[in-house]
Amino acid sequence: MVNQEKKTEDYYGDFAVVRVPEHERRTMMNQLMVFLGVLAVWAAVFGGASMAGIMDAWEIVWASVLGSVVLGVIAFLIGLIGGYASVPTYVILRHSMGRFGSILTGLVLSGISAALWFSFETWLFGVIMQETFPNFVLTKVEIAAIWGGLLMMSTALIGYRGLSALSYFVVPAWFAIIPMALVAAISVHGGWGALLAAQPAHHVSLATGITFVIGLYIVGATIAPDVTRYSRRPFDGSIAWFIHVVVFMPIILMAGGWLQLLVPAGRTLVAEMIGMGMIWAVLLTGIVGQWTTNDNNLYSASLAWVNAVPRIKRSIWVLILGIIGTAVAAMIGMGYGISLSALLQFGTLLGTFIPPITGVMIADFYLVQPFLLNRRNPRGRYEFGPGTIYGSLRWPGFLGWILGSIIAYYTPMVAPQMPAAISGLLAGFFIHLILMAICVAGRIPYDAGKWRETETGW
Amino acid sequence: MGSLKRFVMVVFSITSLLFIIGAIVGYVGATNYTIHLVAFSVAGLLLTLASLARVTITPEGATERLGEVSVQGTWIWTSLSLVYITMSPASIYGTHPWALAILEVVGFVMLAFGAYTLFRIKRDTGVYLSI
Numbered sequence: 191m192v193n194q195e196k197k198t199e200d201y202y203g204d205f206a207v208v209r210v211p212e213h214e215r216r217t218m219m220n221q222l223m224v225f226l227g228v229l230a231v232w233a234a235v236f237g238g239a240s241m242a243g244i245m246d247a248w249e250i251v252w253a254s255v256l257g258s259v260v261l262g263v264i265a266f267l268i269g270l271i272g273g274y275a276s277v278p279t280y281v282i283l284r285h286s287m288g289r290f291g292s293i294l295t296g297l298v299l300s301g302i303s304a305a306l307w308f309s310f311e312t313w314l315f316g317v318i319m320q321e322t323f324p325n326f327v328l329t330k331v332e333i334a335a336i337w338g339g340l341l342m343m344s345t346a347l348i349g350y351r352g353l354s355a356l357s358y359f360v361v362p363a364w365f366a367i368i369p370m371a372l373v374a375a376i377s378v379h380g381g382w383g384a385l386l387a388a389q390p391a392h393h394v395s396l397a398t399g400i401t402f403v404i405g406l407y408i409v410g411a412t413i414a415p416d417v418t419r420y421s422r423r424p425f426d427g428s429i430a431w432f433i434h435v436v437v438f439m440p441i442i443l444m445a446g447g448w449l450q451l452l453v454p455a456g457r458t459l460v461a462e463m464i465g466m467g468m469i470w471a472v473l474l475t476g477i478v479g480q481w482t483t484n485d486n487n488l489y490s491a492s493l494a495w496v497n498a499v500p501r502i503k504r505s506i507w508v509l510i511l512g513i514i515g516t517a518v519a520a521m522i523g524m525g526y527g528i529s530l531s532a533l534l535q536f537g538t539l540l541g542t543f544i545p546p547i548t549g550v551m552i553a554d555f556y557l558v559q560p561f562l563l564n565r566r567n568p569r570g571r572y573e574f575g576p577g578t579i580y581g582s583l584r585w586p587g588f589l590g591w592i593l594g595s596i597i598a599y600y601t602p603m604v605a606p607q608m609p610a611a612i613s614g615l616l617a618g619f620f621i622h623l624i625l626m627a628i629c630v631a632g633r634i635p636y637d638a639g640k641w642r643e644t645e646t647g648w
Numbered sequence: 649m650g651s652l653k654r655f656v657m658v659v660f661s662i663t664s665l666l667f668i669i670g671a672i673v674g675y676v677g678a679t680n681y682t683i684h685l686v687a688f689s690v691a692g693l694l695l696t697l698a699s700l701a702r703v704t705i706t707p708e709g710a711t712e713r714l715g716e717v718s719v720q721g722t723w724i725w726t727s728l729s730l731v732y733i734t735m736s737p738a739s740i741y742g743t744h745p746w747a748l749a750i751l752e753v754v755g756f757v758m759l760a761f762g763a764y765t766l767f768r769i770k771r772d773t774g775v776y777l778s779i
Contacts, residue, residue: 217779219720354778358720362727366691367735370684374740377681467739474734 199646203504204349205419206496207647209276209574215422220354221430224417226438227357227482228410230364232318232475233311234439235459237406238446243455244394244402247385250447252396254440257403261439262432264615265411268548269431271555272415273424275572279415279490280497281647283547285572286554286622287591288584289641293498295547295591300413301494303540305511308487312339312519315480318460322472332523339516342481346488346508350420353485360478365438367471368459372445375462379452388451401609403443407435408611409541412548416490424568488512500648545611546594549618550587557623562630576645581637586625594618650708652772656718659765660700663725663758667693670732670754677747680740685751688735692728699724715773719766723777726762729755 200208241250268279275282280296287295316335323329328337345352376385411431418427449459463472492507555572559565598614605613629636667689674685699721706714732755735741736748743751770777 216776217716217720220779223723351776351778358723358778359727362695362724363730363734366688366728366731370688370731370735374681374684378740467737468735470734470737471731474730 201503201646202496202648204493206278206493206504207281210419212422214420215276216350216354216420217422218426218430220358221417221420221427222434223357223361224350224354224486225414225431225434226361226365227353228486229434229439229442229483230361230475230479231311231483232458232460232479233314233483234406234442235368235446238443239450239458241399241402241443241447242390242450244390244392245399245447246389246393247448247451249393249396249399250444250451251440253399253403254443254447255436256396257400257406258435258439260400260404261407261411262436264408264548264552265414265431265435266428267552267556268412269414269418269428270424271551271572272418273421273427274568275415275574276419276421277415277572277574278419278493278497279413280494281574282415282551282572284574284580284641285559286550286584286587288581288588288637288639290583291588291591292580295588296494296497298540298543299409299494299547300416300490301498302491303409303544304413304487304491304494305515306536306540308342308484308491308511309515309518309522311480311484311487312342312516313522315339315476315484316519316523318472318476318480321460322464322469322476330523332520335519335523336516338477338480339512339519341477342484342488343508343512343516345481345485346492346512347505349489349504350417353482353489356478356485357482360482364475364479365441367468367475368445369441371459371463371466371468371471372449374466375449375459376452378462378466379449385448385452390451398607401612403439405609405611406443407439408548408615409544411435412544412551413490416493488515497648542598542610542614543591543595545598545614546591546618549594549615549620550590550622553590553619553623554587554626558626562626574643574647576643576647578643580641580643582639582641584637586629586636587622589625590618590622593621650714652711652718652769653703653706653708653714656703656714656765656769657700659761660696660703660721660725663761664693664696664700666754666758667696667725670751673747673750673754674736674743677744677750679742679744682741685736685741688728688731692725692731695728696721696725711773712775715769715775716779718769718773719775719777719779722762722765722769726759726766729758729762731755733759 271282280292283292283295312335315338316331319329319334320331345356414431421427491511492504495507496504559571565571594614594617597617598610601608601610601613671686671689675682678685702717732751736743736751766777
C-alpha cells in the first residue's frame with residue numbers, strides 16, 4: 191500500500207531518521223515562523239548591506255525580489271519532497287545517493303558546514319554583544335560567545351518544538367523592529383530622495399545581483415526538508431518557504447542595502463540603531479535573532495550526524511557539536527590561534543559543493559523516480575522504514591554530485607559571469623538524470639551494493 | 649459559548665484595547681517619528697482583530713482547532729509586546745516620560761498576559777505551544 195507508515199521506534203529522538211508521525215505534524219504558520227526565524231538574523235542584514243557597493247536602491251529591490259523568487263521556486267521543489275517523505279534531507283538522500291552517499295553528502299551539506307556556521311554565528315554574536323555593550327565583562331566577545339552558544343544549544347537540544355516556540359516568540363517583533371529602524375535611519379540620513387539619488391561605487395548587471403542573492407541562501411533552500419517534513423499537508427511547508435523568502439527576504443536585504451547606500455562603508459544598521467538610542471532593540475534582535483538562526487544550524491547538523499553514525503542520539507550530537515562549536519567561537523574571540531578566515535574559507539568551499547546535491551535531489555524526485563523508475567505517486571515515491579532496501583551507493587547521483595562540485599568549483603575561473611551555485615545545480619541535475627536514463631535503458635545496475643534499514647531507522 | 653472560547657475572546661479584546669492605547673499614547677507622547685509607534689500599534693491591532701475573527705468563527709466544540717488559532721494569535725501579540733518594551737525608550741522618538749511609562753506598562757502587561765494565556769490554552773486544550 192502506498193505511503194503505509196511502517197512501525198518504527200524513534201530511537202534517536204525528534205524523528206531524526208524516521209517519518210514524523212501524523213499527530214506530531216505542525217501547521218503552515220508554524221513552519222513559516224521557523225523559516226522566518228532562520229532569516230531573522232543580523233548576518234542577513236549585513237548580506238544585504240554588501241549589495242550597496244554594487245547596486246543602487248532600485249537595483250537592490252529588483253535583485254532581491256527576483257533572486258528571492260528563484261530561491262523560492264528551488265526550495266519549493268526541495269521542500270515538497272520533505273512534505274511528501276516526512277523525513278529529514280539526509281534520509282531523503284538515501285534514495286538518490288545511496289546509503290553511503292547520503293552519509294557523505296549529508297555531512298558536507300550540514301554535518302560539517304552547518305556546524306562551522308554555528309561556530310561563526312556564535313562568534314558573531316559575541317562581536318555584536320561587545321559592540322553594543324563594550325564595557326561589561328559578560329559582553330566581551332569570548333564570554334558572550336560562550337553564554338550565547340549555550341542559549342543556542344538549549345533550543346536545539348529540545349528539538350523542533352524548541353525551535354518553533356522560540357521562533358513564534360521572536361519573529362513578529364523582529365520583523366516589526368527592523369523596518370521601523372530602517373525607516374528612521376533613512377530619514378536621519380536625508381530621506382527617500384537621498385536614497386534614490388545615492389549611487390554605488392561600482393555597478394554590476396542585474397543577473398549578477400540575482401546570483402548574489404541566490405548564493406546567500408541556497409544552502410538553506412537545500413535543507414528545507416528538515417522543517418517541511420513536519421507538514422500536515424505536503425504543500426504546507428513549501429508554501430511557507432515560498433512566502434518567507436519571496437515576501438520577507440527582500441525586506442531584510444533592502445534594510446541592509448538601502449541603509450548602506452546612505453552611510454559610510456563599514457557603518458551598519460546596528461551602529462545606526464545604537465546611534466538612534468535603540469539599544470534595547472539591538473540587544474533583543476541581536477540575542478534572539480542570532481539564537482533563532484543558529485539553533486537551526488546546530489539542529490540540522492545533528493540530524494546529519496545521526497544519519498551518519500549509528501547508536502548516538504540526536505541530543506548527544508547537539509551537545510558534542512554545540513560544545514565544540516562554542517569553544518571554537520570563544521577561542522577565535524580570544525585570538526587563540528584559530529584563524530577565522532580559514533574557517534570561513536573552508537565553509538565557503540563546502541558551500542560550493544552543495545548546489546549539485548540540490549540538483550540531484552530535484553532530478554531524482556521529479557523526473558528519475560516517476561518517469562524512469564515508474565514511481566508515479568509522489569506519496570509513495572520514496573519508501574522508508576525497517577527493512578527498506580537502499581543501494582549502498584547510487585553511483586549516478588553520487589557522480590552527479592562529484593562532477594557538479596568540480597564544475598561549480600572551476601566555474602568562477604572559467605566563466606566568471608556564470609554563478610557557481612547555478613552551474614553546480616544544473617550540472618548535478620543533468621548528470622544524474624542522463625546517467626540514470628542510460629542505466630535504465632541499458633539495464634546497467636545503478637546501485638553498488640545493498641543496504642537494509644534497521645529497526646531504529648538507521 | 650464555551651468558557652475557553654469566551655476567555656480567549658475577552659483576552660483578544662483587551663489586547664486590542666491595549667494596542668489602541670499604544671497608538672494614542674504614541675501619537676500624543678512621542679515628539680519625533682510619531683507615525684512609527686502609531687503605525688506599529690495599528691498593525692498590531694489589525695493582526696489581533698484578525699485572530700479574534702478566526703477565534704469567533706471557530707465552531708463550538710472544536711477544541712483543538714480553537715486551541716491552535718488561539719495559540720497562534722497569542723504568540724503574535726505577545727511577541728509584538730517586545731516592540732513596545734524595546735523601541736519606546738529609543739531617544740530618536742523623544743517620548744515624554746509619562747508616555748514612555750505607559751508604553752512600557754502596555755508592553756509588559758501584554759507580555760505577562762500573553763504568557764498566562766498561552767499556558768491556560770495549553771492546559772485547557774492540550775495543543776502544543778509550538779503548533
